[in-house]
Amino acid sequence: MRPVAVVAFVQTEHSAEDQGIAETEMVLPVINEIKERTGLSRFGFTCSGSCDYLQGAPFAFVSALDTLGAWPPISESHVEMDGAWALYEAWVKLQIGEIDTALVYGFGKSSQGDLRAIMSQQLDPYHLAPLGVDQVSMAAMQARAYMEKAGVKEDDLRAVAARSREAGRGNPFALHLPDPAESAAEQDYDVAPLHGYDVAPVTDGAAAIVLAAGDKARELCERPAWITGIDHRTEPHSLGVRDLTRSEAARIAGEKAGATGIEVAELHAQFSHEELILREALGLGDGVTINPSGGALSANPVMAAGLIRIGEAASRIHDGTASRTLGHAASGPCLQQNLVCVLSGENNG
Known part of the structure; x- marks a missing residue:
């Protein structure tokens, strides 16, 4: 098994109420901070986790990709699950050996809808x-x-x-x-x-993790x-x-x-x-x-x-x-x- 480590983790200051910002605005500071911590501006793979039902629109996760920049193109995927499952997909991708880094993030605004009704859709x-x-x-x-x-x-x-x-x-x-x-x-x-x-509690928030393999992990983090x-x-x-x-x-x-x-x-x-x-x-x-x-x-x-x-x-x-x-x-x-x-x-x- 190829050695893979978590080298950086960032999250928002979570809120129990709608702060009047869109999901993209909530995710952007997290992405910017994790880029700053790692010194990376691009990643070998990006995977996110979110729920269209929370946002009330199909393929709503696409708007969050604006936080990564529209150009140049990136290798990207998404799971309609918690970001932990996006991390699993990224870990599998790293095991293949074609990339050395991966960005994973998850986000959700529960305050803008009836969470109990929304979750019944599963x-x-x-x-x-x-x-x-x-x-x-x-x-x-x-x-x-x-x-x-x-x-x-x-x-x-x-x-x-x-x-x-x-x-x-x-x-x-x-x-x-x-x-x-x-x-x-x-x-x-x-x-x-x-x-x-x-x-x-009902909570709005986002988080991001960077995974890295082998020597790259040691380069990016003192204690991976x-x-x-x-x-x-x-x-x-x-x-x-x-x-x-x-x-x-x-x-x-x-x-x-x-x-x-x-x-x-x-x-x-x-x-x-x-x-x-x-x-x-x-x-x-x-x-x-x-x-x-x-x-x-x-x-x-x-x-x-x-x-x-x-x-x-x-x-x-x-x-x-x-x-x-x-x-x-x-x-x-x-x-x-x-x-x-x-x-x-x-x-x-």
């Missing part, structure tokens, strides 16, 4: 979507099933939210949300058993975050044929990616109970630091939040606070799709 259009069920209602069903099976209480979920928000208040890019105990407006259920603080394993798996579309109390897709992805000896894990848990399910699936014990950035419960820019988890995990390698980290991304209802990326400060390739 459901089975014949049997599930017509029922009008939204992602929070499905997550609540999963939470109830998991709590009854594992003996988890609402206080356990609240503890996850409280820890995530506390970490987020120390992150200049997150939303700086109040402690659940101090948020009177969130004491009522959103959809039982989930309270408002158990649900990731080498991708020692990456894998993604999916479970059936129908919730009725899945065991919602566990994440088999995350377990297999973690196993294939070599998720052992992890010191810090950034998990894309959009609901508090999902963190508990993911910890079990990935075998993350009490000694592993979970979501020191605050995770998606502190800032959840749709189509960028998973990429940010990988970027945050890589940042711990870059600054020397950890030697082996894990970035996780999820997509689909109730953790249907899971991507696991294991990063190391040592290149064993």
Whole structure:
């Protein structure tokens, strides 16, 4: 396997409200900053992740390409997924050996529409979507099933939210949300058993990562975050044929990616109970630091939040606070799709 590393990571200061700027204006500062950090003006490959439904127009991602410049032509691709899956495509492209660098970015403005209605468009259009069920209602069903099976209480979920928000208040890019105990407006259920603080906040934001291979990675970054394993798996579309109390897709992805000896894990848990399910699936014990950035419960820019988890995990390698980290991304209802990326400060390739 060709050694490939994350050499740079940039994200916006995320917002819970529409700031009156278009997606292109949101992405441009991120692209400019990551070019400045790496000293690169062109990349061997560019791949983005976004959602046309969020923007309300087909092929809406094309406008974001204006941030890269219209000329000269570039090698470019796009996934209608979180930017983490764009990173996977770029990693595969680098494995072929024809390029040495790749730019990956993801972006989304959730504030300009009804996110729950929008995300229901990913459901089975014949049997599930017509029922009008939204992602929070499905997550609540999963939470109830998991709590009854594992003996988890609402206080356990609240503890996850409280820890995530506390970490987020120390992150200049997150939303700086109040402690659940101090948020009177969130004491009522959103959809039982989930309270408002158990649900990731509506967030606008963008992020970008630069990948580089071999000697190029060492040239661009003093301490590259080498991708020692990456894998993604999916479970059936129908919730009725899945065991919602566990994440088999995350377990297999973690196993294939070599998720052992992890010191810090950034998990894309959009609901508090999902963190508990993911910890079990990935075998993350009490000694592993979970979501020191605050995770998606502190800032959840749709189509960028998973990429940010990988970027945050890589940042711990870059600054020397950890030697082996894990970035996780999820997509689909109730953790249907899971991507696991294991990063190391040592290149064993």
